[in-house]
Amino acid sequence: MQKLNNKINLYSFTVRTIGSLILYIGLIVAIVIPASFYEHEVIKLLIIIALAIPVILALIFNFILPWFVYKLHGYEHNEDYVVIQKGVVFRRKDYIPIKRIQHIESFQGPVQALFKIHTLMIYTAGSNDMIVGISSEAVEPLIHSIRIKLQSYLDSKEAKNDAS
Amino acid sequence: MMPLKYTIHKRKYIYDILTSIITSIMMSGFIMSSLMTEVDVDTYEIDDLGFAIVIITFFLLLIGQLILYWMILKRHMFSDQGDSFFIEKGLFFKRKVNIPYKNVHSVSLKRRFFDMIFGLTVLEIDTGTTTTLQSEGRLILSKNYAHQLKNYLEAKKHDPNLILPSPKDQDVVALDDTPQNTLKWYKLFKVGIFREGILLSVLLMLVFIVGIGSIAAILSEDIIFSEYFSTLIMIYLVSVFVAFISSGFIHVLIYYKYSYQITNTHVTYAYGLFYRYTFKIPIYRINAIRLNQPLLYRLFKLYQMNISVIGVGDFNPDNNKGAESKSILLMAGIDEVQTVLKALNHKCTDKVDEVVPNKFKRLNFIILPMTVLIVLNVLPYIFIYSMFEAIAFIILPIQVLLLVLAFIGCYLKMIQQKVDIIGHTYIFNKGAFTKRQIFVKKNKIQIASYRQNPILLLEDMGHIYFKYKDLQGHVWIKNQVYNDFDKIIKGLKNEKQ
Numbered sequence: 001m002q003k004l005n006n007k008i009n010l011y012s013f014t015v016r017t018i019g020s021l022i023l024y025i026g027l028i029v030a031i032v033i034p035a036s037f038y039e040h041e042v043i044k045l046l047i048i049i050a051l052a053i054p055v056i057l058a059l060i061f062n063f064i065l066p067w068f069v070y071k072l073h074g075y076e077h078n079e080d081y082v083v084i085q086k087g088v089v090f091r092r093k094d095y096i097p098i099k100r101i102q103h104i105e106s107f108q109g110p111v112q113a114l115f116k117i118h119t120l121m122i123y124t125a126g127s128n129d130m131i132v133g134i135s136s137e138a139v140e141p142l143i144h145s146i147r148i149k150l151q152s153y154l155d156s157k158e159a160k161n162d163a164s
Numbered sequence: 165m166m167p168l169k170y171t172i173h174k175r176k177y178i179y180d181i182l183t184s185i186i187t188s189i190m191m192s193g194f195i196m197s198s199l200m201t202e203v204d205v206d207t208y209e210i211d212d213l214g215f216a217i218v219i220i221t222f223f224l225l226l227i228g229q230l231i232l233y234w235m236i237l238k239r240h241m242f243s244d245q246g247d248s249f250f251i252e253k254g255l256f257f258k259r260k261v262n263i264p265y266k267n268v269h270s271v272s273l274k275r276r277f278f279d280m281i282f283g284l285t286v287l288e289i290d291t292g293t294t295t296t297l298q299s300e301g302r303l304i305l306s307k308n309y310a311h312q313l314k315n316y317l318e319a320k321k322h323d324p325n326l327i328l329p330s331p332k333d334q335d336v337v338a339l340d341d342t343p344q345n346t347l348k349w350y351k352l353f354k355v356g357i358f359r360e361g362i363l364l365s366v367l368l369m370l371v372f373i374v375g376i377g378s379i380a381a382i383l384s385e386d387i388i389f390s391e392y393f394s395t396l397i398m399i400y401l402v403s404v405f406v407a408f409i410s411s412g413f414i415h416v417l418i419y420y421k422y423s424y425q426i427t428n429t430h431v432t433y434a435y436g437l438f439y440r441y442t443f444k445i446p447i448y449r450i451n452a453i454r455l456n457q458p459l460l461y462r463l464f465k466l467y468q469m470n471i472s473v474i475g476v477g478d479f480n481p482d483n484n485k486g487a488e489s490k491s492i493l494l495m496a497g498i499d500e501v502q503t504v505l506k507a508l509n510h511k512c513t514d515k516v517d518e519v520v521p522n523k524f525k526r527l528n529f530i531i532l533p534m535t536v537l538i539v540l541n542v543l544p545y546i547f548i549y550s551m552f553e554a555i556a557f558i559i560l561p562i563q564v565l566l567l568v569l570a571f572i573g574c575y576l577k578m579i580q581q582k583v584d585i586i587g588h589t590y591i592f593n594k595g596a597f598t599k600r601q602i603f604v605k606k607n608k609i610q611i612a613s614y615r616q617n618p619i620l621l622l623e624d625m626g627h628i629y630f631k632y633k634d635l636q637g638h639v640w641i642k643n644q645v646y647n648d649f650d651k652i653i654k655g656l657k658n659e660k661q
Binding site: 080087089090091092093094095096097099100101102103104105106107108109110123124125127129143147150151154159 | 247248256257258259260261262263264266267269291300607609610611612613614615616617618621629631653656
């Protein structure tokens with residue numbers, strides 16, 4: 001199994017921090033606002049409890065899980081499949097038959113540009129899957145390699161049989 | 165040699181200019197409203213400095229957006245990469261789309277009102293993927309060039325020597341066969357009465373009516389229980405009768421004169437009273453066949469067969485509703501089912517292998533789900549029993565009934581889950597009260613996945629997930645060991661042999 005870029009943990013941490021900020025801010029605001037602001041003082045406690053649960057989950061998601069991404073995530077491709085392994089608590093291993101690939105997209109957002117990583121999105125007729133965190137220098141050769149395998153299938157007799 | 169790259173039509177910039185103006189007006193309007201001060205009751209004013217800020221903001225925003233949109237427009241390019249069509253776009257969010265010509269499913273041309281005014285056409289390239297509602301490639305082009313490019317994209321998969329033209333320079337099938345196998349109105353009525361989910365509706369009605377009745381009984385003090393609940397039972401029985409009859413009639417109206425015919429190459433079917441639909445589908449486009457046996461069907465050894473086809477409505481020139489029925493057999497016996505399966509090239513012989521749950525099957529299928537259900541049902545008795553003490557004697561039997569049904573459902577799920585590997589076809593057997601068989605040819609499988617949650621990680625097991633070519637077409641095979649997954653994956657590899 002090929003590893004992702006070694007900055008993937010830091011990248012996951014960064015994007016998850018950005019995504020979780022609203023929850024953290026919400027909890028801080030709920031704590032800071034005086035209890036007298038509410039009609040009943042118990043409302044403040046209820047709001048804090050209601051926010052604390054997602055914040056605890058967000059803290060685990062944000063501060064603990066990202067550091068396992070590099071270890072547990074990966075991808076590989078052989079003659080038949082692109083295999084993508086992901087997930088830390090909920091793990092999955094996806095097998096995408098190369099001959100079912102419809103098109104491939106590479107994507108790089110501003111944060112990914114900062115870490116010099118790409119997302120590769122693989123579309124089949126009925127689904128899509130993505131590999132987040134491929135090094136910028138690795139993404140083009142990977143696309144090229146998958147494209148060659150896909151093209152050899154598309155040019156084959158088997159593809160014509162499948163289509164008819 | 166580097167392939168020539170072309171940009172989308174510059175007239176698209178007119179839309180960008182309009183968007184920029186509207187956005188700038190909105191933003192500067194927002195700033196103006198925040199800079200206004202109240203000078204009298206309901207009278208607001210803005211001073212000269214504030215006005216200058218608003219004007220400057222407006223022009224800065226406008227100019228900034230116009231520059232950005234121009235840069236984005238200039239980066240929205242497409243080119244021919246030999247075997248594939250390449251689209252790249254985006255300034256900050258860069259996106260590169262690589263579409264092999266052989267995977268181009270459809271190329272559509274769309275013109276909105278303003279497109280017609282500006283002489284533009286939106287060309288959309290679809291690869292047949294059902295994961296996104298939008299097309300995979302979208303280009304705004306001049307009207308003439310869009311037609312040229314459409315022809316090029318459609319022809320290129322058959323003729324690799326074609327050259328991408330420079331911008332500077334529905335498949336309607338005639339319905340000739342008359343469908344033959346028909347269903348009479350009384351059989352359609354029976355379909356409505358036997359349909360999947362009707363018994364669940366009857367059960368939910370019971371829960372709903374008893375629930376509402378119980379709450380009313382708690383709130384009201386002067387109720388004679390025997391009279392009150394006999395009325396509830398009457399209401400329930402009438403509701404059940406109405407549900408059955410209305411379901412029967414609705415099915416007669418929807419599927420009026422339902423008929424189908426299967427030839428060597430096509431399936432044709434027609435139905436409907438108010439809207440008459442006729443579909444003609446090439447057999448090779450069928451992605452999966454679903455054979456269902458709802459509980460009442462099982463009692464009478466009947467079957468219902470649905471087929472899964474993407475874009476079935478495209479084949480009917482008169483159908484602009486987008487509605488479709490994929491039920492080939494609404495109600496049929498086993499002989500008819502086998503005949504149709506054979507006609508659709510799904511033979512049920514020569515079984516090669518099967519995958520069934522073995523490890524921890526009682527724990528995963530029965531004990532764990534039933535534990536959760538029992539805990540959820542018992543908790544109210546521990547914490548808020550006093551609230552419904554008076555009517556507990558009615559609620560308790562219903563809870564027990566539901567738990568017993570849940571137990572039977574879990575058990576049926578466990579014994580019915582099986583994957584048969586037969587030649588080039590997988591048959592996924594699933595379901596609890598409604599027994600389901602999903603026939604999927606191996607070449608229609610898009611993704612195979614092995615998924616583990618924390619409990620399954622502890623058990624060293626996982627769920628097997630298959631995505632096949634259909635809108636939301638997927639199958640879960642739950643609680644299997646990795647070796648089973650491996651066995652099925654090997655089956656996929658052997659497909660080409």
